[in-house]
Amino acid sequence: MYRLLGEIILILSVVSVMLASVALAASRISLNRNVWLAGFFVEVLDFFYFPLKFFFFKLSDTRKLDKWMVSLKNIAHRNKFANTRARMIIAPHCMRFIECPASSTKAGIQCISCGKCVFTRLKEDAVRFGYKLYIVTGSSFVKHIIKEGKYDGALLIACDYELNKVMMGLKGKDIVTYGIPMLNDGCFNTKVEYSKVIETLEMFADN
Template identity: 70%
Template sequence: MYRVIGIIVTLLLIISFLLAAIALLVSRISLNRHVWLAGFFAGILDFFYMPLKYFFYKFSDPRILDKWMVSLKNISNRNSFKKTNKRMIIAPHCMRAMDCPASSKRTGIQCIKCGKCVFSQLKIDAPKYGYDLYIVTGSSFVKHVLKEKNYDAALLIACDYELNKVMMGLKGKKIVTYGIPMLNDGCFNTKVDYDKVIETLKILSS
C-alpha cells in the first residue's frame, strides 16, 4: 500500500516538474513570438509561482520570472481584452513628477494635467480609446477603484512584479488584464515608453 502511494507521489512530482519546466520554456519563448496554449501554461506558472519564485531568487533574478509570466498572460488575454467594453488604466503614482500638485482620493491621485509628467498626456489620451485612468499609490487602492464601475478589463502599467501580482489578483474577479512594463523599477522617477502605451491602446482597440 505504502509503496503504491510512494510511486504515485513520485509520479506526480515528476509530472509537476516537467509541466513547470515546459511552462517556463514557453513563457521565455513568448517574449519574442506568439505561443500556443498561453493561458494553460500561464495557469501552471500561477499554480507553481511561490516555489518557482524561490528558485529564481536563489539561482537567478525573480524579476525574470515575472517578466516571462506577464508576457505569457498578455498573449493569452489579448483577444479576450479586445472583446471587453468597460476598460480602465491602472498606473503607479511613482511615474508622476516629484512636485506633483495633484491631490489624492480613495481611488488614487487626481491628475490635473499640469504638464509636469506623462500623466498629463495619458489623462487626455485614455478617454479617446475608451479608458478611465486611475493613478494608484498601492494595490489597496485597486479595491476602491473596482467599486467605482463594473469594469471588465484593466490595462496595467507597472514593474513586472506588480503587473504579475495584480494580474493574479484580478483574475479571480473576472477582469481581463494586459500589462505594459515600465522601463525601470523604483518608488519614484519611474518611466514608461509612451509610444508603446499608445501602440498598445491601438492594438487592443482594433
C-alpha cells in the same frame, strides 16, 4: 500501502516538475513570438509561482520570472481583452512629477493635468481611447477601484512584479488584464516607453 503512496507522490512530483519546466520555457519563448496553449501554461505558472520564485531567487533573478509570466499572460489575454467594452488604465504613482500637486483619494491620485509629468498626456489619451485612468499608490487601491465601476478590462502599467501581482489578484474577478512593463523599477522617477502605450491603445482601438 506506503510504497504505493510513495510511488504516487513520486509520479506527481515528476509530472509537476515537467509541467512547470515546459510552462517556464513557453513563457521565455513568449518574449519573442506567439505561444500555443498560452492560457494553459499561464495556469500552470500561477499554480507553481511561489516555488518557481524561490528557485529564481536562489539561482537567478525573480524579475525574470515575472517578466516572462507577464509576456505569456498578454498573449493569453489578448483576444479576450480585445472584446472588452468597459476599460480602465491602472498606472503607478511613481511615474508622476516628484512634487506632484494632485490630491490623493481612496481611488488613487487625482491628476489635475499640470503638465509636469506623463500623466497629463496619459489622461488625455485615456479619454480619447475610451478608458478611465486610475493612478494608484499601491495594489491595495485596486480593490476600491473595482467597487467604483463595472469594468471588464484593465490595461496595467507597472514594473513586471506589480503587473504579475495585479494580474493574479484580478484573476476570477471577471476583469481581463493586459500589461505594459515600465522601463525601470523604483519608488519614484520611473518611466514607461510611451510609444508602447500608444501602440497598445491603438491595437485595441478598433475593437
